[in-house]
Amino acid sequence: MAKIKVYSGKYPKRIGDYIVYPLGDELIVRQKSGFTTKGLLTSPKYALCRQNASEFGLVSTTCKAIRGVLTDFLTKHNNLLVVNALTKKMRSLLVYDETHPRGARLLQTAFASNAAQQAILGYFFNPDCRLTVTVVAGNVSISVPEDLLNATGIYLGCSVLYLFFDFETLTGHLETSTWQMEKLHPAISFGVPDAIPDGCWLRLVAISFFSETDGEWLPILPEEKGLVVL
Structure with a gap:
């Protein structure tokens, strides 16, 4: 140069x-x-670029469809980070598709393996969320940041979601439980039903902060809104 x-x-x-x-x-x-x-389209030396581009395009489209189904439970805070993190996570799971060659691997094939199902457990859709969520013996335990514990009139809500998703049509729907509300304290625990409906692809827990006004629950602190794969 x-x-x-x-x-x-x-x-x-x-x-x-x-x-x-x-x-x-x-x-x-x-x-x-x-x-x-x-050259990019035909040259052998760019074969890996073409393979990556093909898989990235389909994964990105699939992730957009998944986010569309979950949109009411996803934070709008720092949306680009949410989008990029999910795409990165899903791309990493393509290695579990051992049926198709690189460049043609599919998420639906990867998720047919127990390894991919285990790899997505605990995935947090909001990387910025400061809540710590663990699941032990059917209980969801949540640690709340200390600076929020001193706030008054704030409750933490939890809802269990069942995501049904068709990878062929890129469509899906949710079944949800009612919100459980707890006053803030250092370690909050919610019970999670053991049974999972037939056809459910992912079971998740939605977490959000609320305030109570005249008997109505109003969501607050959108940057702390969480969605975790169980």
């Missing part, structure tokens, strides 16, 4: 086998990489 220190008029975009482009207040000269759109 080189730099053009002095020039006048319109600079050339190419000089022999080199290209010229502006970077800040400088003109940079570097050798052509040989990268072309046609």
Whole structure:
């Protein structure tokens, strides 16, 4: 790579086998990489790029559909982080599809394995949430940050969700339990039903803070809204 220190008029975009482009207040000269759109589509050396792009596209579309079904229980706070984290998690699970070759691996095939099902347990849809959630013997235990414990009139709600999702049509629906409410204290515990409906793909627990006004529960602290895979 080189730099053009002095020039006048319109600079050339190419000089022999080199290209010229502006970077800040400088003109940079570097050798052509040989990268072309046609090469990306056909060249053997870009095979891995094509495989990654194919899988990434389908995973991204699938994750968008999943988020659409869960939208009422997902935080809108720092949405980009929620989107990227889920896509990254789902892409990592493609390794459990041992049926299809790289570039054609499918999430539905991966989730047919017990290993993938175990790997998603405990996944938190809100990476920014400060609540600590653990599940032991059918009980969901939640640790609340100390700065929230001194607040008055705040309750923590918990609801169990059953996600039914069709990977072929990218459609799904939820079955939900009623919200259980608890006054804040350092360690809160909720019971979770043992039975899981037939056809349920994921069982999750939704966690949200509420205030009570005239007998009505109003959600608050959206940045602390949590959704965890059980």
